[in-house]
Amino acid sequence: MRASATGPYLRLRAIAGTHVVVLAWDFVVPPDISTLVGESNLLGFAVHRQKFDAAGNVQTSYYLRGLKRFEDKDKGLPPGTLVPTSEHPIQSFLWADYTAAAGVEYEYAVEPVFGEPKKLWIDEAQGVSVRVRCETTAVSAGQSSRHEVHFNRGVIGSQAYAREFDNAAPDSNAPASKPMKWLSRGLYEALLAFIKRGAKQGTGLRAAFYEFRYLPVAQALRDAADKGDVQIVYDAESTYKVENEATIEEAGLAEFVHPRTVTAGIRHNKFIVLLKDGKPVSVWTGSTNISAGGIFGHSNVGHVVHDPEIAAQYLEYWERLQHNLTATKLREPNAEASPTPSLPLQPGTYPLFSPRETKETPQAEKTLQWYANLAEAAQQLVCFTAAFDIAPEFLAVFQKQNDVLRYIVKDDPLKKTEDLGADGDVIFAPGGYIEDDNALTNALKESGNPLNSNDYIHTKYMLVDPLGEQPTVVTGSANFSSSSQTQNDENMLVIHGDTRVADIYFGEFMRLFDHHYARYLAAKYRRNPKSPGNYLKAQTDQWLPAHLDPSNYRSKRRSYFVG
Incomplete structure (x- = not known):
């Protein structure tokens, strides 16, 4: 199943399989990167998920989590600790939920995160949300797919x-x-x-x-x-x-x-x-x-x-x-x-x-x-x-x-x-x-x-x-x-x-x-000690340019995946 939505700041598309929901988003109007550097400093995006039961009631509601984090924030975490994207935002225009269940309905909201790692703020008003139902593993009556x-x-x-x-x-x-x-x-x-x-x-x-x-x-x-x-x-x-x-x-x-x-x-x-x-x-x-x-x-x-x-x-x-x-x-x-x-x-x-x-x-x-x-x-x-x-x-x-x-x-x-x-x-x-x-x-x-x-x-x-x-x-x-x-x-x-x-x-x-x-990449970084490893970048001009460069595959991915 595919679903799309457009907000004041972002366009969002969800592609739902049986156990995976891929989320792709883009700016409604691609900004000049200079407008995102400085006091605003776009750190990335938070992804919030709501899961619904068969009656349409919210069962769970939380920000999705990942492994990548800012180097100077939340030090001393035990290995393998997942961190919320509301505190350690996604520095990409692509994310996927690998914990989805077949036949279940979800709502995803992607929200821009600004500021500095230890003093960030989520602009929920500039976010966009989309609702999607995962495919069933079995063929349902009335489906054209066999x-x-x-x-x-x-x-x-x-x-x-x-x-x-x-x-x-x-x-x-x-x-x-x-x-x-x-x-x-x-x-x-x-x-x-x-x-x-x-x-x-x-x-x-x-x-x-x-x-x-x-x-x-x-x-x-x-x-x-x-x-x-x-x-x-x-x-x-x-x-x-x-x-x-x-x-x-x-x-x-x-x-x-x-x-x-x-x-x-x-x-x-x-x-x-x-x-x-x-x-x-x-x-x-x-x-x-x-x-x-x-x-x-x-x-x-x-x-x-x-x-x-x-x-x-x-x-x-x-x-x-x-x-x-x-x-x-x-x-x-x-x-x-x-x-x-x-x-x-x-x-x-x-x-x-x-x-x-x-x-x-x-x-x-x-x-x-x-x-x-x-x-x-x-x-x-x-x-x-x-x-x-x-x-x-x-x-x-x-x-x-x-x-x-x-x-x-x-x-x-x-x-x-x-x-x-x-x-x-x-x-x-x-x-x-x-x-x-x-x-x-x-x-x-x-x-x-x-x-x-x-x-x-x-x-x-x-x-x-x-x-x-x-x-x-x-x-x-x-x-x-x-x-x-x-x-x-x-x-x-x-x-x-x-x-x-x-x-x-x-x-x-x-x-x-x-x-x-x-x-x-982990194996590649192991061979190159100067590589940044798994840390998020604290400045917009460190992570965003590649996603806006038409010659970079990340920019094509941003455009192609959002539809």
Whole structure:
């Protein structure tokens, strides 16, 4: 959901997903910075939140809090202490509330803060407020969108986890424990609920899994098989074969599975088709492997489409996989069943199944190039996640000099071969966590991720102009790589024109990007002792100019995000 408001001094826009509300604001009339320096001295902005119950009554009302503070104010705070934005204002035109709840209504007020750190004043009369309701995780009756989107937190290494659980190692054998439920943030529960829909007479499930080694999910499928019709294709060739088959044996699923033993590429799908009276009605897909690490460890998404036509395409794809066909025999039927749609896209949802082409396919006809063309057509904003390497097709897009903001978050630092160019509108964040010798004043030490070797980013999605009226979301199991199109079993969804889906993905992307970008800067500051660390700046002319400089990405962000 999106909502905007204009006051005497500021314009404000809220973009609400399920668990994230992104707030962007701008001056109604951009001032000359000299008018803000001196006695007035704009220190930043305070953000106030009210939460409402179902009857419209105020449940809670307070200023949101953050970690950054003025160096000479509130000294001696214990590490990890959150400070109110009314006392330590936000020195940006962007903020996000990561504590919002799905389906709940909130009102946010952004108010300018003037003066000096120890003698500040909030000009409430110059503030602006907006009311917004977070999206529900389930599709409601009457909604045009047919998509459910479930993101886990994907950040064991976080200040919130350190404060809440003192960095205790999560117990993967106890999915109902508080740390595991916190990490899941509904992803695990949504997966079990989808499986349960197939656990009754007249229903069925058709699943295809790469990692199939989390016993509680396997047991849920076994329970469904007692009442419904369950059949599972699983990877029986990779290094996960032994664990997959041990899980199948322990759950008693041996009579319901079909091993996929082809050796080309990897059998990388993670989807389930729901059948009712023998007909496909919905599909669960996304990036989440059936493992403790996939569900609770690194960032992942479960994406449900309630659409018989889309589900039927997935069922036909599953049937090809069930026959254990090689990549050579799969490419042509996959490409025919799920051709890349013509550009510019028309509103709709388009599945793309792999393997679908060969290395000899002309470059202009390759699906990876088609994805890159989508990114290159962006007018304002691209958001891109990479679990592994950034392909040359995308590097070419990111290297171009233009005014499109291109945000990239990746599991690890850039390799020597990953040259993003020199355009200041490309902003990169590698995965990371805060260690003992961090440069973030007032921050707790965080824990690494004990559940995964691929520690942070496992999602495979791209957003093109997500804040526009015709946003594009690309999401699924396939890393944006050549092998994902030529050899691997993969599935992707291209969703165009659904602002609800785009708002959810955008909020989650900004949550992960901001989380890891702060840690990237902390590592950078640790290497440079003269850097300012995590302190707020006490003078307007120290923090504001970059946000008003048209050549700076912060200025473009201020303009693009507020709409």
